[in-house]
Amino acid sequence: MSAPPQWDDGKHFLHRFFSVFRYSRRAIELVWTTSRSLTWGLGLLTLLAGVLPAVAAYLGQLIVDSVVQAMADYQTHGQVDYWPMLRFVLMECLVIVLISAAQRGLSAQQSLLRALLGQRVNEMILEKAQTLSLAQFEDSEFYDKLTRARREASVRPLALVNKTFGLIQNAISMLSFAFLLVQFSPWAILVLFLAALPVFIAEAKFSGDAFRLFRWRSPDTRMQMYLETVLAREDSIKEVKLFGLGKLFLQRYKDIFHKLYAEDRRLTLRRDGWGFALGLLGTLAFYGAYAWIVIETVQGLITLGQMTMYLMVFKQGQAAISASLTAISGMYEDNLYLSNLYEYLEQPVASDAGEATEGPDPSDGIRFEQVSFTYPGSQRPALQDISLNLKPGQSLALVGENGSGKTTLIKLLTRLYQPSSGRILLDGLDLNEWDPVRLRQRVGVIFQDFVRYQLLVGENLGAGDVEAFSDEARWQEAGELGLADPFIRELNKGYHTQLGRWFKGGQELSGGQWQKIALSRAFMRSAADILVLDEPTAAMDAEAEATIFEHFRQHTTQRMVILISHRFSTVRNADQIVLINAGRVVERGTHHELLALNGRYADLFHLQAKGYQLD
Structure with a gap:
């Protein structure tokens, strides 16, 4: 100071x-x-x-x-x-x-x-x-x-x-x-x-x-x-x-x-x-x-x-x-x-330019072209020359150490940040030309640090789609898709149970239950054809995680899915796996292709598998 x-x-x-x-x-x-x-x-x-x-x-x-x-x-x-x-x-x-x-x-x-x-x-x-x-x-x-x-x-x-x-x-x-x-x-x-x-x-x-x-x-x-x-x-x-x-x-x-x-x-x-x-x-x-x-x-x-x-x-x-x-x-x-x-x-606000509600080539999906990004006030780039493409109906898994730039990539995709260089396209159109409201309607996100709202259970789910915030039928539908419905029905007032301890009668949930709430929140956005899951099962055990992702694959076949996880048992079934290190893509391919490459991904996979064997 x-x-x-x-x-x-x-x-x-x-x-x-x-x-x-x-x-x-x-x-x-x-x-x-x-x-x-x-x-x-x-x-x-x-x-x-x-x-x-x-x-x-x-x-x-x-x-x-x-x-x-x-x-x-x-x-x-x-x-x-x-x-x-x-x-x-x-x-x-x-x-x-x-x-x-x-x-x-x-x-x-x-x-x-x-x-x-x-x-x-x-x-x-x-x-x-x-x-x-x-x-x-x-x-x-x-x-x-x-x-x-x-x-x-x-x-x-x-x-x-x-x-x-x-x-x-x-x-x-x-x-x-x-x-x-x-x-x-x-x-x-x-x-x-x-x-x-x-x-x-x-x-x-x-x-x-x-x-x-x-x-x-x-x-x-x-x-x-x-x-x-x-x-x-x-x-x-x-x-x-x-x-x-x-x-x-x-x-x-x-x-x-x-x-x-x-x-x-x-x-x-x-x-x-x-x-x-x-x-x-x-x-x-x-x-x-x-x-x-x-x-x-x-x-x-x-x-x-x-x-x-x-x-x-x-x-x-x-x-x-x-x-x-x-x-x-x-x-x-x-x-x-x-x-x-x-x-x-009077703090200056960046203009949310863009009015487009659709792109010229929906079959192209999401495309990163030599995207780099440096956080304000930092000298070290968080991402460098990232290029990748995710087609509709495909899944992409991002793996890498903490701080490697995985979550930063998601922030750029959702326009929470602008790339320092390069560009990001959706359906063949630069993100900056999209209407920001329409763009975010197409994206359902669960961040690792998702918000635990001190609201009703249903309102915690409804936060995923403001247009259906109080729609109880949609609450239940999203709760079923996110596998939260069984434990919600066991709560005192079901979907009308107050969550958290800030208000009278509030009930606290376990970490795994909160993550199912967050997963259900993502399913509330029924119009979203892009689902982003940033460590969505970190608080769940391996059995619950396997159940979640099997269920998840069955209900996202027509969507573009981006998954960030440290558990290789989770990412192995993705159509494309990208290993990021220090902000750069160092390996990419399917699970079997990366194992055959015998590089950094294979080392991490075998190290984690050995840990499970010791258990």
């Missing part, structure tokens, strides 16, 4: 400060499109809440002056007309009620918008994820962007809009207060602004420092989240307990926290220390104005009611200016965090 960010020396502060506000308009548009009615409500109540405090202050002056006048009338005439005082009291009471109602209305609408907007932003993040390539998900820097976007972006747009409306409200209040205060002295308005300015500058500067710290430590935050997952998930806790990793991982989790806490502590102390010191200027300014107004009152230049009003207006005006500048500082910070969201949402 790079060194921590250097704190801003202020040289380019103003440029950065104003440049980040470009996200404010987008945030307001986002809130507006989320709920126009609630946004209108926020605007109207903001206007009301901005004007009414000044009205209350003015009524306070009228109440005090009417009280003074009533006291003078009583001393002079011995009687008092209470109605003028009570009228102003009732009017101020009504204004206070309206202020309270406006504040409650703002709070309610903000809460509703927060829920709607949080969901909207999360949907945007997840929708964007569906358009990204596998390479982007396997990029650590991209994962940092995704982590930053998900952590803050769901709350920042509304926070920014709330501050924007709060700024408008305070601006209206300040104009109202200024109209009253200028009658006392224009200098009082200047004092209000100058007293609040130092705190604002400090807050804005430290907001930028906090954001740069947040971006810098994203990898540490992600590692802490990962360790938390490992220590608290059922699919990892077995090894953690067995290998005694709990203390080690928990200590690493604590160390990351203490490192992050130390950085937070340093920033917090600097931020609050400077905030307190500069905040004293505002306090001194208020009491200086307090003394000024008192002296003016004693000298008879203003009435007691005016003194009360000016003190209230000065105090509320100071609070409004401070709140406005704090809102601007907060908007600056929100804009910084929104840059994470839009940096993620």
